[in-house]
Amino acid sequence: MIDTTNRLRTLPPAFASELAEAAWNHGYRRSGGQADGWLYFASDINVPGEIGLAVADGGAAWFLTVSHPGVAAELDAPAAMPVPNGMRAAFGFAEQRALRDALHRAYVLATTLPTLPLHEFEAAVAGLSDTETDRITRVRIGQDHFRRALLRYWEGRCPLTGITEPALLRASHIVPWAECTTDAERLDVHNGLLLAAHWDAAFDAGLVTFDDDGAALFSPLLGDAARVALGVPPSLTLVDEHRAKLSWHRTRFGFETPQ
Known part of the structure; x- marks a missing residue:
């Protein structure tokens, strides 16, 4: 378990830009603002759930938090604590590449887990x-x-x-x-x-x-x-x-x- 306590107080602008780019490139293109060192994003299409991204220790630690319960349960990544208010789970990574891989998987899961495919089918028929x-x-x-x-x-x-x-x-x-x-x-x-x-x-x-x-x-x-x-x-x-x-x-x- 990775402890983020007192590690996410501020977010340097350069890192904020990198995190925003990562979110954009992996489907989360609507900004949800910043709080307690986390940058929040949501999809600009009909994909449920919000994600948050953070970085600590000058880029030596990267973090992802998710609100989608299915994504929280299935994402295979090291857990981080505490989980921000309103979110279901948080995960920590030693490299930005690992964060981006997890972000990609989080988006894939959010587009496939119940109940989005059902809702898309119901709309189609x-x-x-x-x-x-x-x-x-x-x-x-x-x-x-x-x-x-x-x-x-x-x-x-x-x-x-x-x-x-x-x-x-x-x-x-x-x-x-x-x-x-x-x-x-x-x-x-x-x-x-x-x-x-x-x-x-x-x-x-x-x-x-x-x-x-x-x-x-x-x-x-x-x-x-x-x-x-x-x-x-x-x-x-x-x-x-x-x-x-x-x-x-x-x-x-x-x-x-x-x-």
Whole structure:
């Protein structure tokens, strides 16, 4: 835990300019003012949450604070205390580059975590009726929004293979679209994985799944040639919301006995 007490009293103009540039370059382009050594910013488009940036010790320590609860929970960075009033978490970095990387990830998370993709979907289908044609259109629009959200969340890369070609990537629902009970569940990025096409096919068929640590589990029904082709993937980086959905998937395909 990094202690910022008495370290953020003033913000030299040169550093203020650098922080403002970092915020601007990573999507936070509306100034929210300055307080207690922090510079605050928000997005100038429909991206929820506010961020604050600070620097201490002549540039030897850099800080980011966020108000979005999902970003606060998922951002993988060293925690800093105390957290400014009205914010949910703060993080500290030894280098400006690390701060900028975290700022990029914070923006990505803010654009993909519930409930922004749902709100964008609802706006896109607001004029549709309940005819069969419009129901099909609604599903297509929803799946397009879900894919775009997963591409952002996983940074356009299959976490198992490293493949980045969009044509070879699939937005894999964990609980299938038709079996979700709400649009919020259908559009939730935690109910999906961005997988290369062969991994998506195996996952959708229940031939592979993942444990709570993100390690791949293979069905005995998977043939030897397919097993070799899939290889030995790295473990997925998961949050609790992923784990809950993957527990459903393992139960659905007989990888574990329901409790």
